[in-house]
Amino acid sequence: GSEVSKQAADLVLIDDNFASIVNGVEEGRLIFDNLKKSIAYTIQSNIPEITPFLAFIIFAIPLPLTTFLILAIDLGTDMIPAISMASEEPELDIMQRNPRTKDDRLVTPAMINFSYGYIGMIQALAGFFSYMVVMNDYGYKPQILFNRGNSDAWGHQPLFCKFNGGHYMNLNGDINEALNPTIDPPTREYPFWFEGYDGEVVDCGYAYNNFLSDGSPLQLDFRNSETYTVQTNGKHTATIESYEAMEQNHYFEYVPWRGRTSSYWNDSMLFHNTNDINKGGNFAQNVNTYFRGRAAGLWSLCEQTSDTRCENQFCGERGSAIVRGVEVPVISLNADPSRFSTDCSAQTRMTSNLYDNALYCNGQGSETLSDSCASVNQYDLENNIAYPNNRFQAFYCMGINDSCGQLTDDAATLPFCDADGNVCGTFQEHSDNCSFMCEDYCYWPGSQALNPKTSQLSSLEQFQAETPGTSTAKYQQCVNIASQEAAYESLKHAQGAFFVSIVIGQIAGLLVCKTRWLSIKSQGMRNKFMLFGIGTEVMLVLFLCYCKPLNVGLGTRNLRLVHFFPAIPFAILICCFDEARKLLMRMSSREGVDAISGETIIRGKGWIERNFGY
Numbered sequence: 001g002s003e004v005s006k007q008a009a010d011l012v013l014i015d016d017n018f019a020s021i022v023n024g025v026e027e028g029r030l031i032f033d034n035l036k037k038s039i040a041y042t043i044q045s046n047i048p049e050i051t052p053f054l055a056f057i058i059f060a061i062p063l064p065l066t067t068f069l070i071l072a073i074d075l076g077t078d079m080i081p082a083i084s085m086a087s088e089e090p091e092l093d094i095m096q097r098n099p100r101t102k103d104d105r106l107v108t109p110a111m112i113n114f115s116y117g118y119i120g121m122i123q124a125l126a127g128f129f130s131y132m133v134v135m136n137d138y139g140y141k142p143q144i145l146f147n148r149g150n151s152d153a154w155g156h157q158p159l160f161c162k163f164n165g166g167h168y169m170n171l172n173g174d175i176n177e178a179l180n181p182t183i184d185p186p187t188r189e190y191p192f193w194f195e196g197y198d199g200e201v202v203d204c205g206y207a208y209n210n211f212l213s214d215g216s217p218l219q220l221d222f223r224n225s226e227t228y229t230v231q232t233n234g235k236h237t238a239t240i241e242s243y244e245a246m247e248q249n250h251y252f253e254y255v256p257w258r259g260r261t262s263s264y265w266n267d268s269m270l271f272h273n274t275n276d277i278n279k280g281g282n283f284a285q286n287v288n289t290y291f292r293g294r295a296a297g298l299w300s301l302c303e304q305t306s307d308t309r310c311e312n313q314f315c316g317e318r319g320s321a322i323v324r325g326v327e328v329p330v331i332s333l334n335a336d337p338s339r340f341s342t343d344c345s346a347q348t349r350m351t352s353n354l355y356d357n358a359l360y361c362n363g364q365g366s367e368t369l370s371d372s373c374a375s376v377n378q379y380d381l382e383n384n385i386a387y388p389n390n391r392f393q394a395f396y397c398m399g400i401n402d403s404c405g406q407l408t409d410d411a412a413t414l415p416f417c418d419a420d421g422n423v424c425g426t427f428q429e430h431s432d433n434c435s436f437m438c439e440d441y442c443y444w445p446g447s448q449a450l451n452p453k454t455s456q457l458s459s460l461e462q463f464q465a466e467t468p469g470t471s472t473a474k475y476q477q478c479v480n481i482a483s484q485e486a487a488y489e490s491l492k493h494a495q496g497a498f499f500v501s502i503v504i505g506q507i508a509g510l511l512v513c514k515t516r517w518l519s520i521k522s523q524g525m526r527n528k529f530m531l532f533g534i535g536t537e538v539m540l541v542l543f544l545c546y547c548k549p550l551n552v553g554l555g556t557r558n559l560r561l562v563h564f565f566p567a568i569p570f571a572i573l574i575c576c577f578d579e580a581r582k583l584l585m586r587m588s589s590r591e592g593v594d595a596i597s598g599e600t601i602i603r604g605k606g607w608i609e610r611n612f613g614y
Helices: 003-008 019-058 067-077 079-087 109-137 240-248 267-271 365-369 460-465 482-512 528-546 550-554 561-588 607-612
Strands: 160-164 167-169 192-194 200-205 298-300 359-361 395-397 415-417 423-426 476-479 590-593 600-604
Touching: 019 067, 019 079, 019 109, 019 482, 067 079, 067 482, 067 528, 079 482, 079 528, 109 482, 109 561, 109 607, 240 298, 267 482, 365 460, 482 528, 482 561, 528 550, 561 607
Parallel strands: none
Antiparallel strands: 160 200, 167 192, 298 359, 395 476, 415 423, 590 600
16 A cells, blocks of 8 residues: 555555454464463562561561562562563464453453462462471471560570470480479580470570660670670660579570581580671671670679669569569579568569669679679689589680580589590599590680690689680680570571472462463473573572572571472462363353354353453
């Protein structure tokens, strides 16, 4: 035709072939179809991405999914599969559908129901199931997670639990038959709780953060108690009285044996050197992260004397004080008598009071020269030894390699070795030829052991003359952070499992979005770009989980193989559900048949397709 007619026409056939009209309509329908499929696939992950934060807010469980992992899904694993929908071939029924109306949109309520209400919810259930399975496998049963995650406490402060039965175990897996975890606390050598055949964790909680002071120490070195002013950077902090109260209520520091048998476990969690940054990040010379976690020492309310508001706040007499309604005899031996009242009827318990003044003690050498921290540190200075009797306090070690080491439950049982490193005695009983340090043990001040490499003696005088954290210090400041580190690492593994479960669910979601009407068996897997997208999705997940140390920095971990499996039944459910939906759509929709050729020429939407087809 002429140029004028071309400009006036709505449709121009370049090849003068009327069959091209059919091809053009088919191509338009294909583009519209593939756009709908890509959108339906992309928005599926919104539900499993938002529900972890809703659960964190509503149920106060530890956060199941981090914002970085959400970005890894949206900008990483989902990108290529979503784009691959553009290469999808047309479905066989594409030209048998009624023409679209003016009101037909790319995103419809039916699509929202499909992606959010069905597929998205199943993916969310898969994520939470995987999260709970991993936490349970590492010793944290689902029932103890509620109301434990809506603060900075998880992974930064020790978790206290009430046990019904079970056993305490040491690093080698030996059971201490003399201790009953229902009423006895763990010890230095037996810190792990194992459920055995009939043990259970009844309840868990954190020591009450009953000390709060605004402001931050200007020249803080968290290893040196002399640099502390009575300030906690506005953070609520637990005190030794809170720890004592938890134990008097039979809530004991929880280090699960399942954590000990996991890939993340490191024995140094029981004797962490404060010169090193821990996984939780509070030992990093940053006051913002330091004060949210367990300090490298202890705050004490009973030991300070300047806060007049503390008068008459403890029920009982000095030596038998009651904190949180239970006796705390050890910590109150040297406390100010004005803190105690014999009238217990009007006691204001620690659970309802916040104090703004406390004394900080970390057991360092200078504190042995006065009585101010005596009842907190609990050293046996009459015999010139500084064995750390207080399990909650930091302790100081001199080791063969200038490192922290394992403590024994009793000062007398500390092993001594000969010059060749063979155990030949103990602190209580050894000869002159058996006076050397052994590998991997903590030689506390006053143990009088010789370092076979440097000939340095672990004397009390050396301890009193040095400052923790300095380059010349022979003693290393050590803390037991196993409870919070085990919780922190378990959560990171669980978050990684939630992330993996979403990706597995998205792969299933991609397959069900390949078709809007036909079975995937009819459509086939001929889209090579989509197969490439699935491959890159899997490779990126493995890279983020197993590439060290990148995975630590990104908040993922090297998952056990079995922790990939919990999400797979949900992926199968997604596929089976959608295949059943499409089958019912095909069975309930009417088809028009050409009387001459016998071919299906048009299909009328049935009730199921009108309400459940997008």
